[in-house]
Amino acid sequence: MYKITVRQRALRLLDEGLTISEVSRRTGVSRYAIREWRLRTDQGHDLYVAPPRECPRCDEIPRLPEPTAPYSYLLGLYLGDGCISPVGDPAKRVWALRVMCANTWPGLQRECVDAMRAVRPDNKVRLIPLQGCTEVNSHSKHWPCLFPQHGPGKKHARKIVLADWQQEIVERFAKEFVRGLIHSDGSRFTNRVRYAHKDGDRWYEYPRYNFANVSTDIQRLFTDALDRLGIAWKQMNAQNVSVARREAVARLDEFVGPKY
Incomplete structure (x- = not known):
């Protein structure tokens, strides 16, 4: 503005x-x-009151949400620790986008708030204290338009596929998308490996990233974005994807880094 x-x-x-x-x-x-x-x-109207923004997906000619980089980050947060649910009178068709952020990471909460405000600047963002975490939420009639992955039940129990316009954003802003996914369902930590030595067992330490999600569809979205960025990864088990090679970790450190 x-x-x-x-x-x-x-x-x-x-x-x-x-x-x-x-x-x-x-x-x-x-x-x-x-x-x-x-x-x-x-017309005698207030010069400084901006008219409400309509939903870009509901326009006669649908367009991409702007700014697109915060949207890509928010999409990652939503796919990880977010949900969309109805609020108030069902006839009004108002929805709440809720993202759960651990209180351990206040910086993550601020980034989530900033992203929600950027995507829907005319809608209030609320911080609701819960046990061990804070719910960041915002009410709008258009969250299901902006996140068509919304549906009944848990995300891992239904098919998660990006719309063509979302895929366009994720391809352009893959770093922001990966960052959102890691900030929600990922971590960066120091891995310790014990190995035998002639003078006794010793430990080797190295940094690594881990992404954990039950949904194989969301895992695939994560690994596809890593592939697009040229970052090596490994499937550890049914729920976990690891990034452990030194050059791959260094690449993620450029735009993700540890939570704060």
């Missing part, structure tokens, strides 16, 4: 006789925004 001073300057330039195109070039503000500001003032 443009600052008040920018809006006021743009309107002053219009009053001085400059055209909308000239004001746009001088201020860097889009012509669409300048026209909207002039119309609002001509």
Whole structure:
């Protein structure tokens, strides 16, 4: 959203006789925004109240959610520790996006809040204290539009497939998607391996990442994103994917790192 001073300057330039195109070039503000500001003032409306954002997926011509990078991160959080559930009067069709964040990681809670606000800036984000964790939630009529993986029952009990438009975002912002998945269902820790030595057992330590999810579909989304980024991984068991090679861990450290 443009600052008040920018809006006021743009309107002053219009009053001085400059055209909308000239004001746009001088201020860097889009012509669409300048026209909207002039119309609002001509109609006697408050210049500083932005109209509510409609859902980009409900437009006559559906478009990608913007900004797309926070959406990709939030999608990762949702697939890991998130859910969508109805709230209030069913006739109003309002939904809550809920993401559970451990209290151990306050930085993760802040990033989750920022991502929700970026994707739906006109909807309030709430922090609800629970036992050992905090629920970050936001109410909107459009969460099921933005996360079509929503459905009855637990995610691992149903098919999880990205829509074509989501796949486009994940391919463009694979780092943010992987980061969201690891922040929800992953960890970075030091692995200790004991090995025999002539002077007795010794320990070898190295950092590794682990991603754990019951859903094989979500695991595949995670490993597909790693493949896209050229990061080696290994399937440890039915629920766990490991990233342990030194160069692969270093690559994840560039944009994920330990939770904080």
